[in-house]
Amino acid sequence: MTQTETQTETQTETHCPYCSLQCGMRLAGRRTPEVSAWEEFPVNRGALCRKGWAAAGLYGGRERLTSPLVRDRETGEWSAVSWDHALDRVAAGIRAAQAAGGPDGVAVFGGGGLTNEKAYSLGKFARVALGTSQIDYNGRWCMSSAASAGIRAFGLDRGLPFPLADVEETDVLVLVGSNLVETMPPAARHLDRLRERGGKVVVIDPRRTPTADRADLHLQPVPGTDLALALGVLHLLVAAGAVDPSYLAERTTGWEDVRDSVASWWPERVERVTGIDAHEVRALAAMLGGKPRVMVLTARGAEQHSTGSDTVLAWINVALALGMVGRRGAGYGCLTGQGNGQGGREHGQKADQLPGYRRIDDPAARAHVAGVWGVHPDALPGPGRSAYELLDALGTPEGPSALLVLGSNIVVSAPRATHVTSRLEALDLLVVCDVVMSETAALADVVLPVTQWAEETGTMTNLEGRVVLRQRAITPPSGVRTDLQVLAGLAERLGSQASFPTDPEEVFAELGQASAGGPADYSAITYQRIRDEKGVLWGGERLFAESFAHPDGRARMYAVEHRGAAEQPCADYPVHLTTGRVLAQYQSGAQTRRVRSLPDDGPFVEMHPLLAGRLGVAQGDAVRVATRRGEMTAPAKVVPTIRPDTVFVPFHWVGANRLTNDALDPASRMPEFKVCAASVVAGA
Ligand code: SF4
Numbered sequence: 001m002t003q004t005e006t007q008t009e010t011q012t013e014t015h016c017p018y019c020s021l022q023c024g025m026r027l028a029g030r031r032t033p034e035v036s037a038w039e040e041f042p043v044n045r046g047a048l049c050r051k052g053w054a055a056a057g058l059y060g061g062r063e064r065l066t067s068p069l070v071r072d073r074e075t076g077e078w079s080a081v082s083w084d085h086a087l088d089r090v091a092a093g094i095r096a097a098q099a100a101g102g103p104d105g106v107a108v109f110g111g112g113g114l115t116n117e118k119a120y121s122l123g124k125f126a127r128v129a130l131g132t133s134q135i136d137y138n139g140r141w142c143m144s145s146a147a148s149a150g151i152r153a154f155g156l157d158r159g160l161p162f163p164l165a166d167v168e169e170t171d172v173l174v175l176v177g178s179n180l181v182e183t184m185p186p187a188a189r190h191l192d193r194l195r196e197r198g199g200k201v202v203v204i205d206p207r208r209t210p211t212a213d214r215a216d217l218h219l220q221p222v223p224g225t226d227l228a229l230a231l232g233v234l235h236l237l238v239a240a241g242a243v244d245p246s247y248l249a250e251r252t253t254g255w256e257d258v259r260d261s262v263a264s265w266w267p268e269r270v271e272r273v274t275g276i277d278a279h280e281v282r283a284l285a286a287m288l289g290g291k292p293r294v295m296v297l298t299a300r301g302a303e304q305h306s307t308g309s310d311t312v313l314a315w316i317n318v319a320l321a322l323g324m325v326g327r328r329g330a331g332y333g334c335l336t337g338q339g340n341g342q343g344g345r346e347h348g349q350k351a352d353q354l355p356g357y358r359r360i361d362d363p364a365a366r367a368h369v370a371g372v373w374g375v376h377p378d379a380l381p382g383p384g385r386s387a388y389e390l391l392d393a394l395g396t397p398e399g400p401s402a403l404l405v406l407g408s409n410i411v412v413s414a415p416r417a418t419h420v421t422s423r424l425e426a427l428d429l430l431v432v433c434d435v436v437m438s439e440t441a442a443l444a445d446v447v448l449p450v451t452q453w454a455e456e457t458g459t460m461t462n463l464e465g466r467v468v469l470r471q472r473a474i475t476p477p478s479g480v481r482t483d484l485q486v487l488a489g490l491a492e493r494l495g496s497q498a499s500f501p502t503d504p505e506e507v508f509a510e511l512g513q514a515s516a517g518g519p520a521d522y523s524a525i526t527y528q529r530i531r532d533e534k535g536v537l538w539g540g541e542r543l544f545a546e547s548f549a550h551p552d553g554r555a556r557m558y559a560v561e562h563r564g565a566a567e568q569p570c571a572d573y574p575v576h577l578t579t580g581r582v583l584a585q586y587q588s589g590a591q592t593r594r595v596r597s598l599p600d601d602g603p604f605v606e607m608h609p610l611l612a613g614r615l616g617v618a619q620g621d622a623v624r625v626a627t628r629r630g631e632m633t634a635p636a637k638v639v640p641t642i643r644p645d646t647v648f649v650p651f652h653w654v655g656a657n658r659l660t661n662d663a664l665d666p667a668s669r670m671p672e673f674k675v676c677a678a679s680v681v682a683g684a
Pocket of ligand 1: 016017018019020021022023044047048049050051052053183184185186
């Protein structure tokens with residue numbers, strides 16, 4: 001059989017390498033894949049966004065790393081070395097860091113794009129092979145506020161507790177801080193169908209995005225004030241007698257405190273805080289009151305704040321007060337961002353967590369997982385530092401002196417990125433596993449070239465909690481290894497008493513055992529079941545219909561207060577800066593910026609014509625944006641669709657996160673990516 005015949009005959013059903021929708025697609029070809037539609041996969045029914053259609057562009061680039069590299073710190077020069085040499089070098093560096101700082105002298109940083117098998121193995125590697133508590137991941141910066149709020153309110157965090165298609169069945173959909181049409185276009189059809197059946201869409205976003213263009217009501221609050229809006233809406237629902245007293249009595253606790261806490265949030269006060277006209281606040285409450293089905297979905301715009309988890313709780317309170325949570329076509333959900341944002345937060349790469357969404361400080365959880373790993377429970381470390389706090393501690397006398405990074409481009413994606421870069425530079429050993437020389441890999445002492453996406457098999461858990469199987473479709477370049485092989489090679493060199501399988505299906509079976517009985521229990525899921533059922537929703541199709549996951553079966557309502565952004569505009573930094581995504585790029589851009597068929601126009605500074613006029617800036621002029629942490633220069637994009645007191649910068653390129661604020665949410669430890677105070681001036 002010729003190569004051409006092999007390629008045309010081979011069709012592999014798999015999933016997109018990018019966002020949390022995990023659209024199904026077919027790949028043909030063994031070397032350069034061709035993407036085609038997989039109409040039978042229920043989430044996207046064959047539809048893909050331009051990133052998905054262009055995913056094959058991840059292959060064939062000249063920048064692909066195919067040999068381990070070691071950097072000479074004196075000269076800065078890279079040398080290609082053998083795998084044995086590289087892994088020996090890493091193991092020696094780890095031992096040196098442990099000798100100097102104990103087990104916590106070594107840290108691990110993972111990613112929300114890693115497969116479940118990798119995330120699980122990474123958590124096990126940290127706790128067993130390294131014995132360190134110092135592990136966290138970039139998903140902390142994505143969905144952690146919603147996760148924290150969901151666990152507090154419902155006792156369980158599955159981003160969407162129902163299939164995404166349920167959106168079509170609701171009467172009013174409230175999207176808080178989500179640009180769903182641009183960030184996951186195949187999901188936009190649900191909004192269209194909802195509106196065709198007469199349902200209404202409300203979008204709350206400081207920018208008029210393509211999603212807001214499809215809304216029946218678009219509210220543009222001052223960044224960081226979504227919480228106050230929720231308090232004001234609930235105030236009006238109480239006043240109108242629109243809450244559901246029997247649901248509140250039977251299915252929740254804490255309602256009286258919540259009701260009292262919103263008593264003073266009359267619409268005019270909301271207007272003063274949020275900048276939204278009082279009559280629009282009333283219009284929103286009127287849309288929600290008396291409807292059989294109301295659905296509230298939050299995303300990063302509401303969550304990436306130092307008040308993010310309280311903001312989510314405030315919107316959950318609205319959904320609970322209306323008696324919506326657990327009702328079909330209604331309730332609350334979070335639109336997770338990263339490809340495996342859901343699974344990545346379930347299986348042990350978070351600082352406070354063991355597989356199955358278990359808590360690492362729970363003795364029963366420790367005993368169960370230690371049993372699966374074949375170690376004594378006392379050998380497992382306790383909770384470590386959260387993602388930003390971990391990076392902030394690197395290279396300090398109290399912090400780790402060695403760091404292993406998988407699936408994260410920290411230099412671009414961390415808040416206060418200049419400071420974080422200096423912490424990475426202060427390490428004695430930085431090891432990065434990646435497919436290309438990312439901005440973070442460029443700082444490393446050792447770079448390990450690994451397989452990506454269609455070159456390897458593994459499961460992902462999409463935003464609905466649907467466990468899907470990414471199947472290996474193409475042959476990896478020679479010279480690269482899987483992350484699982486890297487961890488196994490290091491564990492062996494470090495004399496780990498636990499084994500580290502390299503076959504993903506074997507790892508998944510072990511993950512199932514480790515998660516058994518936990519909140520996210522995968523023990524009944526197998527690769528074959530995923531293939532047969534085109535994905536398996538863990539916990540069942542719809543959650544909370546009868547009861548919540550707290551011991552008494554009731555949801556918890558918490559009275560939360562508006563605090564506002566950690567940094568308010570002032571004379572020196574007079575505008576709000578917010579950050580976000582553009583359609584053609586994904587996360588830090590390490591993948592998508594290298595796909596030639598995707599436009600890479602670089603960053604821009606979006607601003608309103610009124611602000612541009614005040615600054616004397618015309619379309620395309622260079623402008624400098626500065627905050628207390630750093631500055632960047634980019635062309636102005638002057639649009640009437642953003643608030644005049646706010647500028648927006650996309651975060652896919654180096655720059656935006658030099659500006660962002662590292663103020664953390666007290667519950668989720670989420671940094672305040674979405675708002676800080678900035679100055680904007682014309683010129684470079
Ligand atoms: S919406 Fe997300 S998962 Fe679907 S094709 Fe686009 S990037 Fe991929």
